[in-house]
Amino acid sequence: xxxxxxxxxxxxxxxxxxxxxxxxxxxxxxxxxxxxxxxxxxxxxxxxxxxxxxxxxxxxxxxxxxxxxxxxxxxxxxxxxxxxxxxxxxxxxxxxxxxxxxxxxxxxxxxxxxxxxxxxxxxxxxxxxxxxxxxxxxxxxxxxxxxxxxxxxxxxxxxxxxxxxxxxxxxxxxxxxxxxxxxxxxxxxxxxxxxxxxxxxxxxxxxxxxxxxxxxxxxxxxxxxxxxxxxxxxxxxxxxxxxxxxxxxxxxxxxxxxxxxxxxxxxxxxxxxxxxxxxxxxxxxxxxxxxxxxxxxxxxxxxxxxxxxxxxxxxxxxxxxxxxxxxxxxxxxxxxxxxxxxxxxxxxxxxxxxxxxxxxxxxxxxxxxxxxxxxxxxxxxxx
Amino acid sequence: xxxxxxxxxxxxxxxxxxxxxxxxxxxxxxxxxxxxxxxxxxxxxxxxxxxxxxxxxxxxxxxxxxxxxxxxxxxxxxxxxxxxxxxxxxxxxxxxxxxxxxxxxxxxxxxxxxxxxxxxxxxxxxxxxxxxxxxxxxxxxxxxxxxxxxxxxxxxxxxxxxxxxxxxxxxxxxxxxxxxxxxxxxxxxxxxxxx
Numbered sequence: 001x002x003x004x005x006x007x008x009x010x011x012x013x014x015x016x017x018x019x020x021x022x023x024x025x026x027x028x029x030x031x032x033x034x035x036x037x038x039x040x041x042x043x044x045x046x047x048x049x050x051x052x053x054x055x056x057x058x059x060x061x062x063x064x065x066x067x068x069x070x071x072x073x074x075x076x077x078x079x080x081x082x083x084x085x086x087x088x089x090x091x092x093x094x095x096x097x098x099x100x101x102x103x104x105x106x107x108x109x110x111x112x113x114x115x116x117x118x119x120x121x122x123x124x125x126x127x128x129x130x131x132x133x134x135x136x137x138x139x140x141x142x143x144x145x146x147x148x149x150x151x152x153x154x155x156x157x158x159x160x161x162x163x164x165x166x167x168x169x170x171x172x173x174x175x176x177x178x179x180x181x182x183x184x185x186x187x188x189x190x191x192x193x194x195x196x197x198x199x200x201x202x203x204x205x206x207x208x209x210x211x212x213x214x215x216x217x218x219x220x221x222x223x224x225x226x227x228x229x230x231x232x233x234x235x236x237x238x239x240x241x242x243x244x245x246x247x248x249x250x251x252x253x254x255x256x257x258x259x260x261x262x263x264x265x266x267x268x269x270x271x272x273x274x275x276x277x278x279x280x281x282x283x284x285x286x287x288x289x290x291x292x293x294x295x296x297x298x299x300x301x302x303x304x305x306x307x308x309x310x311x312x313x314x315x316x317x318x319x320x321x322x323x324x325x326x327x328x329x330x331x332x333x334x335x336x337x338x339x340x341x342x343x344x345x346x347x348x349x350x351x352x353x354x355x356x357x358x359x360x361x362x363x364x365x366x367x368x369x370x371x372x373x374x375x376x377x378x379x380x381x382x383x
Numbered sequence: 384x385x386x387x388x389x390x391x392x393x394x395x396x397x398x399x400x401x402x403x404x405x406x407x408x409x410x411x412x413x414x415x416x417x418x419x420x421x422x423x424x425x426x427x428x429x430x431x432x433x434x435x436x437x438x439x440x441x442x443x444x445x446x447x448x449x450x451x452x453x454x455x456x457x458x459x460x461x462x463x464x465x466x467x468x469x470x471x472x473x474x475x476x477x478x479x480x481x482x483x484x485x486x487x488x489x490x491x492x493x494x495x496x497x498x499x500x501x502x503x504x505x506x507x508x509x510x511x512x513x514x515x516x517x518x519x520x521x522x523x524x525x526x527x528x529x530x531x532x533x534x535x536x537x538x539x540x541x542x543x544x545x546x547x548x549x550x551x552x553x554x555x556x557x558x559x560x561x562x563x564x565x566x567x568x569x570x571x572x573x574x575x576x577x578x
Contacts, residue, residue: 045441045442045443045444045446046443046444046445046446046447047447047450048446048447048449048450049441049446075514077450077453077454078450144447145447145450145451146450146451146454172448172451173447173448173450173451174448175444175445175447175448176444177444178444178445187423329454331518331521331522331525333521333525
C-alpha cells in the first residue's frame, strides 16, 4: 500500500494591504514549507468577512486588526468567540491624509509639510473651530473599521489637540479601496489608513499626508495573526511552526536587500494589487507626502522584525481595550481585563521561538508613549 | 395565499450582478426585494424599509460599512446573508447556527435559499434577544454599583444615613428630570476630580 505523506495544511485569510507581507512571504519564500506546513492563502475583501470565516472555521488563522481580535474575544459588536493573537505582523504603516482643500485651510492655520502631529493637529483644531463659527458642516474623516488601530489613532490625535471626535467631526467607515474615490467625490475631508492607500491618494493628486501615525504613537501596533483559541489549543505544534515561519518571513521582509523583491511580490493581483513603487516606498520607510514631492524618510514608519515588531505585547491589547471603553464601544466589566490580556499570547510566541535563540523581551507589557507625552500604564489600563 | 415573504434588502453596486441575484431570489419564491446600489444614505433606507435580511455580496468591501451602522445604531441591526462560491452544507450550517449570518451558495440553489434565510433570521433574532438581555443585566448591575458608591460618598461627606443619602439622590434626580444612576455617576466623577 502506498503511503502518501502530506504536510499539514493551514488556511489563512488575508486582506490586500501592505502588512499582509509576512504571511505572503512565509508562503512564497518557502519559510512555511521549511517548517513542514502547507499554507493556503485566501484573499478577503472586508474585515467582517475575515472575522466570520475565522469564527466559522473556513480559516485556521487570519490577518486581523489587533483590536478586532480583542473585540471578538469580548463579543463587542458581534459574536463572542475567544480569539488568540500569538504573533504580531509588524508595527506602524498607517498615516492620516487630508483632501487638497482641507490641507489648504490647515496650511493657512499653521500646518507645514511633514510637521509634527502637534503642529498639524493645532492647525486642524483651528480649521474645525472656524468652520463651527461659520456654521459650516463638520469635517468628515474616514477609517477602515470601528475596532481598528486606525480608528483609535485618529481619535487619540483629534482628542489630544482639542477636537472632540464625536462632536466636532464625523467619523465614517469606508473600505480602503474606496477612500481615495470618496475623497475625490467630496464625501471625505480626511482619513486614516494603512499603506498603500495614503500613497494612492497622494499619487492621484487627491490627498496630502498630514502625519504618519507612528509620529502620534511611535512603534505602534497594527495587525496580528489571529486564530480561534480552540484551534490554537488543539494544534500546538502547527501553531508553533507557523509562528516560526512568520518570524523568518518578517526578518526576510525587513532586510533592505529584499525590499525590491518584496514590493514586486506584493504588487501581484493575487496579493495587494497595487503599484510596486508605492509599496516599495512604504517598505523602505519613506513616503511622498504630496503629489510631486520627493519621498521623505520616516524613521520606523513600518517595522517588520526589529524592535520586537512581532512580539504580541499584552500592553497593546490593554490599550485597545482602554480605547473601546474611552469611546464607549464597550461597557467596562471586571471580567474583561483578563479576557483582553488573554487574547494576546506572548507565552505561545516564546514557546515557538525558544529553540531559535531569538532575543525575547523580558516582560509581556511595556509602558506605551504618545506624542503628547502621555504614557499608558498597562498596570492601570482604565485610569 | 402563501406565508408572508421575507423582506430583503439587496446591496450591490454592480447593477448586472444585482439583477442576477434579484432574479434568483424571486425564482426561489422571495418576492419582497429592494435593491440599493448606493451606500450613501443606506442607514435611512434600512430604517424606512425595515428588512428581515440584508443581502450583500461577500466580495463587497462595504460589508464593513454595514457593521459600523449596526454598531452605531442598534435598531438597524439585521441578519446579513452573503453569497459564497464554495460553501458546503456543513459550513452553511455552522455559519447559520453560530449566528454569523447566512451563506448562500452561488447559483442560488432555489430549493434551499428560503430555508437557509428563514433559519438565519430566527437564529439572529434569538441571539439579538439574548444579547440585549445580557446588556440590560450588565447595565443594571453597573448602575446599582454606582448608586452604592454615590450613597457612600454622600453619607461620608454630609454625615447622612443610607436612607437619607438615597433620598437626596432621588430628589436631585427628580428635580433635574434625570435618572438616579445618572446623578450618582456625576457625583462619583465630580468627587474623583476634586480629590
